[in-house]
Amino acid sequence: MRPFHPSLGDLPAEIPVFPLPGALLLPQGRLPLNxxxxxxxxMVEDALGLGRMFGMIQPxxxxxxxxxGPGLCRxxxxxxxxxxxxxxxxxxxxxxxxVIRFRVAAELEPRRLYRRVRADYASFAMDLDLTPNGALADxxxxxxxxxxxxRSRGIEANWSAIEQTPDAELLTTLxxxxxxxxxxxQALLEVATxxxxxxxxxxxxxxxxxxxxxxxxxxxxxxx
Numbered sequence: 001m002r003p004f005h006p007s008l009g010d011l012p013a014e015i016p017v018f019p020l021p022g023a024l025l026l027p028q029g030r031l032p033l034n035x036x037x038x039x040x041x042x043m044v045e046d047a048l049g050l051g052r053m054f055g056m057i058q059p060x061x062x063x064x065x066x067x068x069g070p071g072l073c074r075x076x077x078x079x080x081x082x083x084x085x086x087x088x089x090x091x092x093x094x095x096x097x098x099v100i101r102f103r104v105a106a107e108l109e110p111r112r113l114y115r116r117v118r119a120d121y122a123s124f125a126m127d128l129d130l131t132p133n134g135a136l137a138d139x140x141x142x143x144x145x146x147x148x149x150x151r152s153r154g155i156e157a158n159w160s161a162i163e164q165t166p167d168a169e170l171l172t173t174l175x176x177x178x179x180x181x182x183x184x185x186q187a188l189l190e191v192a193t194x195x196x197x198x199x200x201x202x203x204x205x206x207x208x209x210x211x212x213x214x215x216x217x218x219x220x221x222x223x224x
Contacts, residue, residue, distance in 0.1 A: 004080060004097075004099075005128075005130065006099065006128065007128065008121055008122070008125055008128070011078065011099075011100065011119070011121055012050075012051060012053060012119070013118060013119065014108060014116055014117070014118055014119070015053065015054055015055045015078060015102075015116065015117060015119050016043045016046065016047060016054040016055065016111070016114050016115070016116050017054065017055040017056070017057045017072070017076060017114075017115050017116065017117050018033075018040060018043065018054060018055070018056055018057070018114075019057050019058065019059045019069065019070065019072060019115065020056065020057075020058065021058055021059055021061075021182045022058070022181075022182050022185060023056060023058070023185075024056075024058075024077075024175065024176045024185040024186075024188060024189060025056040025076075025077040025079050025096060025098045025176070026077060026098050026172045026175060026176055026188075026189065027077065027098045027099060027100055027101065027124075027127040027128075027172075028097075028098055028130070028168070028169075028172055029097070029098040029172045029173065029175075029176050030082070030095055030096070030097055030098075031056065031079065031095065031096045031098070031176065032093070032094070032095050032096075033092075033093075033094050033095075033096060034091060034092075034093055035091060035092040035093075035094060036090075036091045036092075038113065039112065039113030039114045040114060041090070041091075041092060042112040042113055042114055043112070043114040044081070044084075044092050044094060046111070046112065047081060048081065048084065051080075052080050052081040053078055053079065053080045053081070053099070054078075054079065054096075055076045055077065055078050055079065055102060055117065055119065056076055056077050056079055056096065057072050057073055057075075057076030057077075057104070057117075058072075058073045058076075058182055058185065058186055059071065059072060059073070060072055060073045060074075061182070066107060067107070068107065068110050068115055069115060072104055072107070072115075072117070073104075073186050074103055074104055075101055075102070075103055075104075075186070075189055075190050076101070076102055076104065076117075076119075076189075077098050077099070077100070077101050077102070077189065078098075078099045078100050078101075078102055078119065078121075079096035079097055079098050079099060080096065080097050080099050081094055081095070081096060081097075082095050082096070082097045083095040098172075099127070099128075100121055100124050100125075100127040100128055101121075101123075101124040101127055101189065101190075102119035102120060102121050102124065103119070103120040103121075103123060104117045104118075104119070104120075105117070105118040105119065105120040106118045126193075135167050136167045136170070136171065136198055137195065137198065138198075138202070139167060139170075141202060142170075142174075142198065142201070142202055142205075143162070143163070145202055145205035145206050145209065146162070146174065146205055148205070148206075148209035149178070149205045149208055149209045151209070152208065152209045152211075153179075153208075168194065171194060171197060171198055171201065174201060175188045175197060175201055178201075178204070178205070180204055180208070184204055187200060188200060188201065188204075
């Protein structure tokens, strides 16, 4: 199979979007999804015939409701289906590979119940550069903060695998999978550069670990 390396001109101007709070897709990241709601089954079916792409975006809790549902964050990430299977009960199990971030230029009329937007990619052309971004400025500090974060959450981790993961992949994966609040996930998406994302991720790990060590509920949780 030929690798998928699009230019800006290859990208669709109008895209379906999947608004999902707390779900973060980053360029070159991989997001597994379990699709079961009718409108998103429709969306995946249509995407399979039209370039296999749709956007992940978070609802914006601070924005007024839009005509077709909750307000959307201003920035999302276009993804491309890289794997697909259908279960016996009619669900789709898919993996979405992150391609490029986009700004919502306008929301369009829904199609087959799912929402669509006009996407503006111009600010994020650097996302299409697959050249390795170089080393993390403070990989030992990031791993130390991650250990503290996992310890505060009682999370077991395969440290051997983590330590062998290349810098760019490690930064993307940790940003996507760590259980931060939706607004913190959005901040990780919107930062300008990988170096900015690494600094923000380090700060979030420190803050969450410190909150956990003081017996406070972690971000995104509710006291029982």
